[in-house]
Amino acid sequence: MNLYAIKAIYTFEMARWWRTALQSVVSPVVSTSLYFVVFGAAIGSRIDSVEGVSYGAFIVPGLIMLSLLQQSISNASFGIYFPKFSGTIYEILSAPISHVETVIAYVGAAATKSVILSLIMLATAGFFVDLTIAHPVWMVVFLILTATTFSLIGFIIGIWADGFEKLQLFPLLIVTPLAFLGGTFYSITMLPPVWQTISLFNPVVYLVSGFRWSFYGVADVDIVVSLGMTLGFLAAALTVVTWMFRTGYKLRT
Amino acid sequence: MNMHVETAQPAVSISNLSKTYDTGFEALKSVNLDIRKGEIFALLGPNGAGKTTLIGSVCGLVNPTSGTILVNGHDVIEEFRKTRAVIGLVPQELTGERYETVWDNVSFTRGLFGKPRNDALVEKILKDLSLWDKRKERVITLSGGMKRRVLIAKAMSHQPAILFLDEPTAGVDVELRRDMWRVVRDLKESGVTIILTTHYIEEAEEMADRIGIISNGEIILVEEKNELMAKLGKKDLTIELQDPIATLPEHLVSLGLRLEREGTQLVHSYDTQAERTGIASLMAAVSAEGLRIRDLSTSQSSLEDIFIGLLRDRT
Ligand SMILES: Nc1ncnc2c1ncn2[C@@H]1O[C@H](COP(=O)(O)OP(=O)(O)OP(=O)(O)O)[C@@H](O)[C@H]1O
Numbered sequence: 001m002n003l004y005a006i007k008a009i010y011t012f013e014m015a016r017w018w019r020t021a022l023q024s025v026v027s028p029v030v031s032t033s034l035y036f037v038v039f040g041a042a043i044g045s046r047i048d049s050v051e052g053v054s055y056g057a058f059i060v061p062g063l064i065m066l067s068l069l070q071q072s073i074s075n076a077s078f079g080i081y082f083p084k085f086s087g088t089i090y091e092i093l094s095a096p097i098s099h100v101e102t103v104i105a106y107v108g109a110a111a112t113k114s115v116i117l118s119l120i121m122l123a124t125a126g127f128f129v130d131l132t133i134a135h136p137v138w139m140v141v142f143l144i145l146t147a148t149t150f151s152l153i154g155f156i157i158g159i160w161a162d163g164f165e166k167l168q169l170f171p172l173l174i175v176t177p178l179a180f181l182g183g184t185f186y187s188i189t190m191l192p193p194v195w196q197t198i199s200l201f202n203p204v205v206y207l208v209s210g211f212r213w214s215f216y217g218v219a220d221v222d223i224v225v226s227l228g229m230t231l232g233f234l235a236a237a238l239t240v241v242t243w244m245f246r247t248g249y250k251l252r253t
Numbered sequence: 254m255n256m257h258v259e260t261a262q263p264a265v266s267i268s269n270l271s272k273t274y275d276t277g278f279e280a281l282k283s284v285n286l287d288i289r290k291g292e293i294f295a296l297l298g299p300n301g302a303g304k305t306t307l308i309g310s311v312c313g314l315v316n317p318t319s320g321t322i323l324v325n326g327h328d329v330i331e332e333f334r335k336t337r338a339v340i341g342l343v344p345q346e347l348t349g350e351r352y353e354t355v356w357d358n359v360s361f362t363r364g365l366f367g368k369p370r371n372d373a374l375v376e377k378i379l380k381d382l383s384l385w386d387k388r389k390e391r392v393i394t395l396s397g398g399m400k401r402r403v404l405i406a407k408a409m410s411h412q413p414a415i416l417f418l419d420e421p422t423a424g425v426d427v428e429l430r431r432d433m434w435r436v437v438r439d440l441k442e443s444g445v446t447i448i449l450t451t452h453y454i455e456e457a458e459e460m461a462d463r464i465g466i467i468s469n470g471e472i473i474l475v476e477e478k479n480e481l482m483a484k485l486g487k488k489d490l491t492i493e494l495q496d497p498i499a500t501l502p503e504h505l506v507s508l509g510l511r512l513e514r515e516g517t518q519l520v521h522s523y524d525t526q527a528e529r530t531g532i533a534s535l536m537a538a539v540s541a542e543g544l545r546i547r548d549l550s551t552s553q554s555s556l557e558d559i560f561i562g563l564l565r566d567r568t
């Protein structure tokens with residue numbers, strides 16, 4: 001293991017992030033607060049509670065999950081796309097560093113950033129609603145697993161993309177809609193039966209449900225299924241990354 | 254003391270290397286080339302000849318289509334950790350983490366190549382390259398020549414035994430070029446093997462121990478610089494006349510003399526390797542025509558002439 005290389009990339013990526021802390025930390029916090037004001041206070045006051053949880057508190061896990069998915073993908077995709085775009089990728093390719101190490105460093109940094117952001121958002125949410133976290137350890141496990149999976153997806157997108165538009169395409173057209181339809185703001189049990197079934201094809205449902213369970217002990221789908229699905233997504237993402245590296249896909253000419 | 258005979262393993266050994274890009278373009282055609290330990294090897298060739306592709310194949314940027322490359326006896330694909338750890342690369346394009354400082358850029362590369370942090374070394378490298386004053390500046394704010402130095406500093410930061418410089422002096426002013434030549438010579442002194450590409454022939458002439466010429470993806474010649482100059486070199490003998498003449502006597506034309514500089518100079522090109530240069534009889538013939546000689550000089554043709562000659566011969 002070239003630990004120095006992993007450390008070099010990881011700290012470099014984190015430093016880049018801190019330097020732009022204003023935009024990378026403040027803007028998600030502001031947008032979360034807005035969600036709370038709009039959904040929690042304005043609309044939530046008209047909704048009693050969902051499965052025994054006040055609406056304002058109910059949406060916290062979903063909101064955090066939404067931002068975790070978006071942040072993981074955008075951090076990781078920019079992290080690897082930027083060196084490709086600027087040409088500095090030559091250094092990574094010519095260094096004595098394996099694919100596994102490259103992934104650990106880039107995906108690790110991206111996942112760390114989005115986990116930190118999630119915790120900041122959680123703290124922000126604490127100002128608006130009364131939070132209880134029934135299973136804190138599981139909460140962290142879900143955070144880390146999901147952050148890693150979606151950072152891997154971001155990494156894949158970053159390697160695949162050959163322009164900034166493509167970088168935005170997947171999050172905008174797929175991830176955000178799935179997140180909104182995946183029970184971020186509602187419990188899928190509130191939907192008509194047909195839509196409940198359709199929702200089960202939405203991966204985000206399992207992520208949000210499991211994460212919400214770690215807060216309130218209530219879930220749309222069985223927690224074991226959630227965990228299994230979450231691990232399944234991670235395995236799928238790892239498979240694609242492995243395949244990309246095996247074939248040298250779009251990295252080496 | 255042991256006397257070592259020159260049987261040392263090459264620093265880089267390339268055999269039958271071919272590269273066909275996805276576009277179907279064949280950039281390298283079964284290239285064979287050995288780089289000796291400790292030498293400065295200059296790779297010359299016109300735009301698109303395949304120099305950067307060749308370097309990229311050794312350094313891990315290009316997937317060779319076929320052939321093998323050994324670095325210190327290790328395969329660059331199978332044993333990439335061993336080979337890449339000893340290679341430094343200064344790329345042709347000016348890149349760099351533009352928003353980071355010079356210091357961070359250089360330290361980053363060192364870590365990437367698996368070396369522990371060493372501030373004293375980074376400081377020395379930056380000072381050697383006159384970058385010390387700029388260490389806290391972001392790369393984006395530097396001039397092109399300074400960016401080039403940063404790339405060299407990055408490549409040196411992990412103390413490679415083999416250094417590839419892809420056109421290190423492209424777009425660099427004369428002073429900076431001399432600076433770089435000095436840096437490269439110092440590196441050679443310390444035992445580093447250096448492979449450089451350049452379009453400036455005087456650079457190869459000035460620096461290289463050996464010269465390779467590549468054209469259309471094929472190595473067409475590899476030669477000791479001195480031998481190359483001597484073997485292919487032509488000399489010009491210039492005879493300055495006391496009084497200009499309007500036309501050259503027929504007899505002198507037949508001996509291969511040309512009239513230049515408005516009739517004030519007679520020039521004769523000859524091959525230094527030839528059995529007989531014929532200079533003595535030439536001089537006799539000139540005086541026999543009654544021409545008075547003011548001065549004599551000879552000049553050796555440059556690598557550039559050789560280079561152009563070689564490429565012309567092939568087309
Ligand atoms: N990624 C690529 N895809 C397709 N063709 C390529 C690629 N990279 C290089 N080539 C082609 O391969 C040939 C060799 O390119 P290379 O960059 O190795 O030349 P070079 O000798 O370094 O030229 P220069 O002196 O201009 O730097 C060129 O014709 C180039 O167009």
Ligand SMILES: [Mg+2]
Pocket residue numbers: 304305306345419
């Ligand atoms: Mg080139």
